[in-house]
Amino acid sequence: MANRPVGKGFHQLQPLLDDHSARHRDDRRGGLSRKADTADPNPFAERYPADRLRHQGRHRDAGRRSGRLSASSFRQQIGLRMQNSSDQFRIIQISDPHLGRRRPFFQHNWEVLVELLAAETYDLVVCTGDMSMEGAQFEAELAFAARQFKRIRGPIAFVPGNHDIGNSLPDVRGGETVITTARREAYLRHFGPDFWTRDIGSHWRLVGLNSMLPGSGLEGEAQQQVMVEEAAASAAGRRLMVFKHKPLYMGTPDETVLSQSALYPEHRNRLRDALSPASDALVCSGHIHDYKTATWQNLQQIWAPSTAFVIDRDGLQYPVHGIRRAGYLVHTLSGDGHVHAFVEPDRFLNIDVGNWMRAPESFHARYHTEPLRGLILAGDE
């Protein structure tokens, strides 16, 4: 099948722990490998030949509408190579892979994703948080997740999720692992800066944010606020593309509930104000594990699905906000235009942790008390 978005050797599973050999073997661009043990502090240092890009979106600025493409239409379009794509930049947004050595519940989809991306063409991968399952509790789990990402050729940019760095303050659910200076420092050691900006060509400015810093009182909170205000104020015609873990809100921008699902109202409004000088910003998030688009003033929001699992597929306890299936997003920037596609790999499993969410102790208490049940990833130390 000429249009299938997979390459030669796709069927061959890379050894789980053979991180570096897998990276170099599949690195067909050259010069993309990162340092062995640290996240690349400047993942956008290189631009890559545009003729390697493929066109996957058929309508300009489809992000303003639903950008979803079915798996079959994605396959159909992925095979089309742009003839004149000198200013295109392709970003694969993955989110919430929830990797864990202690609890590798979702390793299957990760293995599929690693294979798919090895055969894929892109300029940048962005992961919008929850790279780990238990990184906020165990630094070794952050280290494991970071090693898993070395199996994907760079550049890769990260923003933290609550599972990586602890959740927002105040702790409205009670008993939750929350962000602290120590947890933040552990994150920085393994994934690099938790907030950042990078310009792409002359039309785009990417902004990565730590969703858990607002309200934390930590040193980085004010620094991040200054950064995002300056990034918007000095954009000078560039469109902003903001990546962060939590969405701005769940249902409507005027909702007042303090929910760990989205930014608290005070922080949501502060971010909107900071972004107001920029026209037509994209705000790309994860966290909810649903795919959805929404618009609030100048903010076009895109929720990425999780590559790992869904929460309460049938909406028995948690309302379904959009498409509740595992997948990832492909963003194509062309000039100041943007299209995106929702991709559902055929081999992804849609694991539903809804039962855990319905339990009185809930998912967030249960996942790290659930017995390991003999799951072992041999050889990974």
Ligand SMILES: [Fe+2]
């Ligand atoms: Fe998540």
